[in-house]
Amino acid sequence: MERWLLLDQEKLEPAINMAIDEKLTDWHRAGQIPPVLRFYGWAPGGLSVGYFQRTQGKIDYEAVQKHGFEMVRRPTGGQAVLHDDELTYSFVISEEHEAIPKTIKAAHKLISEALLVGLAKLDIEASFAIPEAKQTGSGTAICFEEPSWYEITMQDRKIIGSAQGRHQGILLQHGSIPLHMNATELFDLFVFENARVKERMLRAFGGKASGILDLIGREIPLDEMKKAFQDGFAQVFDVAFEELTLSDAQWDEIHALAENKFRQESYLFSR
Secondary structure, eight states: OEEEEEEEEEEEOHHHHHHHHHHHHHHHHTTSSOOEEEEEEESSOEEEEOTTOOOTTTBOHHHHHHTTOEEEEOSSOSOBEEESSEEEEEEEEETTSTTSOSSHHHHHHHHHHHHHHHHHHTTOOOEEOOOSSOOOOOOOOBGGGSOOTTOEEETTEEEEEEEEEEETTEEEEEEEEESSOOHHHHHTTBOOSSHHHHHHHHHHHTTTBOOHHHHHTSOOOHHHHHHHHHHHHHHHHTEEEEEOOOOHHHHHHHHHHIIIIITOHHHHTOO
C-alpha cells in the first residue's frame, strides 16, 4: 500500500499557511516528499483571495483590518474565503499520479468523494453540488455565494468550499470547512454598489451556505473531524498516512517565502 504524508497543524498566520502549501508543492515536485494531506487553522483569521482574483473595488481592505483579519493571496483559484472558525485542508499531489484524473472537474469530484466519506464517518449526510445548468453568476467576490461542480452541500447549502490550482505538474487543492459562519461579518469585508444591494445579497446568502456545526446542531471535536477526513482520503485513494514533521531547514524556507512573497503588498494587490 502506498504511503502518503499527513501534516496536522494548529492555527498559523495567513502568510505562513500559504507559504507552507506552496513549499509542499515545491518539495513534492522535487521528489523530496510523497503526496501530502494537510489540516490547519488561522490565527489571526484570514481573508484569502484567489490567485487570479481582482481585489480593487471588490475587497474592503480597511474593513478586513478593522475586523482583525489579515488578507493573503492563495496559490489556488476561486473567489475570496474568510478563514476564521473553520477547519482548512490542503492536498498536494502530482498531476501524473495514477490516482489523479486528467481533468480538473474529475479530480475535484474524486477529492470530494473522499470528503463525503469523511462526513459519513461523522454521521453527516451530505452530497455533491451538481448544477443542472451554468447559471449567470451574481458577480460576487465571495466563494461561498455559489457552489461549483462537486462541491459539498447539505440541506441545499454549501458547507465545504474548495479551490484547485495546477502549477508545473503539481495539483494543489485548498478546502475551507466552516464550523460556524458569521455572514454579517463576512459581508462587511466586501464592496457593494450600495447598502440596499448588500442587504439583499446578505439575506439571500443565508440560504446558500452554512457552518457545518450550525446545520447538524451538535459539536464535534476537531481531532475527530480531522481523523474522519483522513480516513476518507485513505479509503478513496487506498493509501496509508504517516505523520510529517517539518525540519528547521524547511521552516526557514517557509518563513523566507512568507516574508518575500505572501506578505508583500505588491503580490497581494497584484490583480
